Amino acid sequence: MSSLRTLLIAGASAGLLLSAGAAVAGSPAKSPLKAPPMTSQDKSDLAAVLALAPAGQPTALDMSNPVHYRFFVRQMKAAGVTPDRYPQLFKVTEQARKAKPPAVERRPMTVLAAQGLPGITPIQTLTAIGTDDGTNYFASAISSVPQTPYFSQLVVQLYDSGGNPIGQPASSSSATQPASNVNAIANGASSTSYAAVQGVATYFWQDQFGKAYHGFVEGVVTTAPTSITNLAPMPGTGQSITKLCLGRTGTDCTYSPPGGTGTNVLMPVQGSITFASAINTSPSTQTSLITMARPDTGQGGGCTIASTDNFFADPNTVINGGTISWNLNPAHFQPAVGCLVPNSTAIYTLTLGLAVANQATFVTITSDPNTDPQDPYFKIIPELQVFFSCLAEGTLVTLADGSKVAIEDLKEGALVRVAGGRTLAVESKLKGTEEAPMIRLKTAGGREVLITDGHPVIVAGKPVLAGLVRVGQKVTIEGGVDAVVSVEREAYAKPVWNLNLGAPPASLNDPKVTGSAFYAGGILVGDNVMQFVENRKQQKARAAVAVQRVPPEWRQDVVSAIKDGN
Incomplete structure (x- = not known):
């Protein structure tokens, strides 16, 4: 049976991706407990909850409803997420039970809206459920949340057609790898070949407004595409x-x-x-989710x-x-x-959810x-x-012979002077427009450059994003350094440009890739590759800082999750 994949998605300002799956053994993370047998009450609750929504559609749970409450608590406890070890999660859940919120809110996967963050959506969905050999089954799910939540939990469990759990539940939380993808993998083997096995993902998070979210998404599959x-x-x-x-x-x-x-x-x-x-072809059997999302910054949410x-x-x-x-x-x-x-x-x-031969199936195309x-x-x-970020048109770039040419007039193949006195050829150029205000940096020596917020400038020998440069810092110039005397934001309606220098790297995800720096307006700035690398570093740094701000009441839950590898 194939091993299951780190699965997807992060995006938005300071958030989280959780990815959990029920699949083959060999995963670095395991659920601490095997799922206990289902009581008749458990099976009744499971059936009632799963009847709330079509396969593949995330649905909110109402904790004031006893059936929903029992279902959620049972899913958590089965994965070892218990009140003595995760006290704050259960305290928040108990508060939600007593608050008596409105009736169940249906939340289709592509129109979820984060409170206070229009245009950036949480994502909760199954990304795969199936079998490779008709006996061993897997299911995977994601829970991606805009803005770093106080705590977030995801549990995935496989069930047979009688409502009995198959294998161990997979559990994943925001505690162990909050600035990156969080993964948990378990396995499930059915006693009946090609059975109608069901995957259920149950999710929870509390956002920075103090609002708690409880919900689930489920699917059944036995058909793989050819x-x-x-x-x-x-x-x-x-x-x-x-x-x-x-x-x-x-x-x-x-x-x-x-x-x-x-x-x-x-x-x-x-x-x-x-x-x-x-x-x-019935619309009731069809679901779709198309996203572009941050791969590794822990920022949560996605663009859908x-x-x-x-x-x-x-x-x-x-x-x-x-x-x-x-x-x-x-x-x-x-x-x-x-x-x-x-x-x-x-x-x-x-990811498409389809019904084939009256059986649901999920198929995914991804660059993960x-x-x-x-x-x-x-x-x-x-x-x-x-x-989507660059330098202002008209910025003078220093060539290998010391002459200067406006960035828009540079030809591909032209040799420009880069850090360390070396030269590199212009491999390609990018041209566009900038919507956000740009940063104008001025130095004591009269040098200046108009640059986008996320473009790196070399400060004290290290790249710093222009939006983070401060007055008094020393930027690298030709032949030395110069103190910054002014940092101002200004709107800019003309074209903006960027350069790719030297041979392009095979992958920008290679940790050895750093990019190159060239002189723009007499100030050493990064090329397109360096801009990629430094923006990614900055997003990771912001996520790491956010993690340190976990409220004290969640610390016991975090400690337990770390011990569980959860």
Whole structure:
């Protein structure tokens, strides 16, 4: 049976990704307890809760409803998340039970809205459920939350058709790896070959407004596709990485969709999936989730298309017998600004829930590099990078011979002077517009540069994002250093530019990649690659700081989760 994959998603300002799965052994994380037998009350509660929503649709639980409350508590306890070890989780849950909130709120997966954060959505969904051999089953789920929550918990359990648990529940929390992907993997073997095994993911989090969220998502599957094809997004000719340029154009951009910006994210999405049996065309059997999200910053949440109905309602989405094909050109995503890191990798994921031969199945296309390429329910595609940040037009760049040329007039192949007195060739340029105010830096020696907030400047020998540079710091200039005397933000309506210097790296996720720095306005600044690397570092640093602010009342829960490897 194939091993299960680190699964997806993070995005938004200071948040969390949880990924949990029920799958094969060999995972570094295990649930502390085996699920106890189900009582008749447990089975009745499970059936009642699962009848609330169609497969694949996350649904809120009402803790004032005794059935919902018992179901949630049982799911947590089965995974070793107990009141003595996780006291605050159960205290918050008890408070929710007594508060008597409104009736169950249906929350479709692509229209969830974070309180106070319009355009950035939590994501709770099953990403896969199936079997490789008809006996050993797996299920995986994600819970991605905008803004670092006080605490977040995800439990995944497999059940047979009689409501009996199969194998160990998988449990994952925000405690052990809050600034990165959190994974927990268990396994489940059915006594009946190709049985109708059900996966149930139960989630909880408390946000920084003090509001608690309880919910679940479930699915049943036994049918795997015979083929999965992805045509877009994909790298262009001669490329190994897909580059999406928003409000930017350049020879190395795979896609530069007209009208695309950091607040209007557009990208073509095209492909097909084929099964041996016919696909049910009833809308009630169909779910879709298409996201671009941060891969490793722990920021939580994702950028998703407007609603679950858009994908299947598009005239270019066609079901013909056992094949579904689609061509969204382009697909519209929520704003990248405040969600994705400019000039950085984004994890692209398309997950479809379909009914084939009257059985539900989930199929995923993703650029997540940790996905198992042998998994029949997954298609792994090349890395995706998203660009939307640069230098102002007219910025003078120092060439190898010491002369200076406006950045927009540089030719590909031109040699520019870089750090350490070396020279590098301009591999490619990016051009676009900037929506957010830019940063104008001025030095005591009269040098100045107008640069985007997320562009690195070399300060005291190290890259610092322009938005974090302060008066009095010393920036590197040609032949020495110069003190910053002014840092001002200003609106800028003209084109902006960026450079890629030297041979492009095989992958920007390689920790050895640092990028290069060149002289702009006489000040040493980073190229496009360095901007990618430094933005990713900064987002990790922000997430790490947020983790240190976990309220005291949650510390016992965090300690227990760490002991569990949860």
